[in-house]
Amino acid sequence: MVNLKTQKQSFKDKRSKQVPREEWLVFQGKHEAIVDETTWQAANDIRQKKRRNKPDSLGEPHPLTGLLICETCKSKMHHNRGTGKRTNKDTGEVTTWQKNYYTCKRSKHGAEYCTGHRINGGVVEELVLDVLQRVSQYAAANEKDFTRQINEMYSTQQADNVKAGRKKLKSDQSRHAELDKLIQRIYEDNYSGKINDKRFEVLSNQYEQEQAELEQAIAQLTADLDSYDDSTDRAAKFLELTKRYKEFTELTPTMLHEFVDRIEVHERADRRAVVTTQKVDVYLNFIGTYQPTIEQLEQAGLYTADQEQDPVAEAAHEKRMAKLLYQREYKKRRDANGGQPLGHFAGKRPDERTPEEIASVEAERKARLKEYHAKWYQDNKARMKAEQAEKRAAMTPEERAEASAKRTASRREYEQGYRERNREKHNTYMRERRKNQREQQTAILSKTPTAIATAI
């Protein structure tokens, strides 16, 4: 039941004016509810959080729109969507991509307001789905344990909050009373001429403003303290929700707003990096950031160590991460190099490379490989020798004789092969050498005597 939707400005003013929503007098529970309170609350939340969540020229809004909050400045995050363009620096090729990421609204005004807090929409969706599935499965399967944990969590937290709230309320109330006295005093001082009208106006404005702010704070605190009393059935309310949404593999906006209060996104550990860590706190309705531990899930039979590890997906993920990390490192080195491309061909495409460059790069590569092998042998020589000695010591004399014969045979085979493999090479070399000598002689003989003297 809603009363006092309009109100007269003052007794002198006959016009009525729309009263802000927060000041409507709402009498709860006076009539029999048509929808239960939770559903009503959720529907109301959607109305408030998703005011602008209608499909527009960019299509359907993201299901999490309105739920993400910047952890630093507590403002709502903006969902960036639509089509973006990307130009390849080297080829000039333009490709398009679908934007789907959130950023802090205040970061648009520059770093002095807030920073980006950029996060991918798909990543948050996955995370929220994961959190919801885990918590609701656990809660539904272990109602008793779940209820006990929630009650414990809230009773300590609530006790702390109530204590802090009472303290703050007391200090606010005493300051409010003090301001009353101060206002009274400046009235008297102004009347008696101790302070002039201008000074009086400044002071009284200041005091009255502070008082108005205090009144607001006091009202909020009182309401908060009252609400703690009916927070005992949090677990029950959450369980009710889990029963309504038994099995889910997808997040619908209604369900999201019934389950999720807000999602606080921290700034990325490395703001510019492609791969980084980022903390995200998912606050669920009624139970806050509660989540069962791995041990509790294991005990409830809802988690096994290898459950989440699909080896193929894991390997693909590792590979992708390694590539991204390499690209990040490369970019750093490239920036350090004054933006110039690095690498053996200095950014040249295959068709731009000269045979000399290719040969020199190949020679370098071979030298590096040789060095690597030599180092590996140096590092592993002792170990390999020790292993061989151990193997030999464990052999019977017959085995040893057999192994020795085998080694000799294999060495002979190799030597024979080497000669054969290199005979052609040797012959070619000799042929070339003879040919060169002949050509040189012919050249010398065909030249003039002066030329002969120079050539020799």
Ligand SMILES: [Zn+2]
């Ligand atoms: Zn922010």
